[in-house]
Every structure is written in C-alpha cells, then in structure tokens.
Amino acid sequence: FMILTGRKGGQHVNPGIKKDQPKVVDSFTMKDIEDLMKKDKNGVVAICRCWRSKNFPLCDGSHTAFNKTCGDNVGPAVLKK
Numbered sequence: 045f046m047i048l049t050g051r052k053g054g055q056h057v058n059p060g061i062k063k064d065q066p067k068v069v070d071s072f073t074m075k076d077i078e079d080l081m082k083k084d085k086n087g088v089v090a091i092c093r094c095w096r097s098k099n100f101p102l103c104d105g106s107h108t109a110f111n112k113t114c115g116d117n118v119g120p121a122v123l124k125k
C-alpha cells in the first residue's frame with residue numbers, strides 16, 4: 045500500500061511539464077528523428093529522462109545540475125544512427 049501512495053505531494057517525477065494534461069506522451073516518427081539528427085552537429089538525438097529540460101522532450105543538459113542538487117545519476121536516452 046505504501047508503494048502505491050508514496051509519490052504524492054512533492055515527490056512527483058515530473059515537477060512541472062504539461063501539468064494540465066492527464067498524461068505526458070511525446071511521439072516521434074522516424075522522419076522526426078532523422079530531421080533532429082540532421083540538426084545536431086554529432087548527428088544524435090538525446091531524449092530527456094530527468095524531466096528538467098527547458099526543451100522537453102529533448103535533453104538540454106539540465107540533468108547535470110539536477111544530479112548535483114540531489115545526488116541522482118539520471119541522463120538522457122541517446123539515439124544514434
């Protein structure tokens with residue numbers, strides 16, 4: 045029972061992204077991913093998993109500062125060709 049109720053209040057994974065929606069889902073087609081890869085100098089796409097990016101759902105590096113504040117070790121999912 046504690047597991048089911050443990051994330052109430054300020055313990056949400058998502059601190060503030062699209063809170064007006066019941067569920068945050070971001071979908072990408074292969075073309076979307078390929079277009080994003082072309083824009084990046086290294087040809088990769090990094091998907092945010094810390095929920096702190098100002099460019100969500102893409103990683104903007106905010107996970108580094110977040111990890112320093114709380115001692116966590118989260119980082120992006122990196123898509124490569």
Ligand code: FES
Pocket residue numbers: 091092093094095096097102103104105106107108118119120121
């Ligand atoms: Fe969230 Fe990089 S900013 S994983």
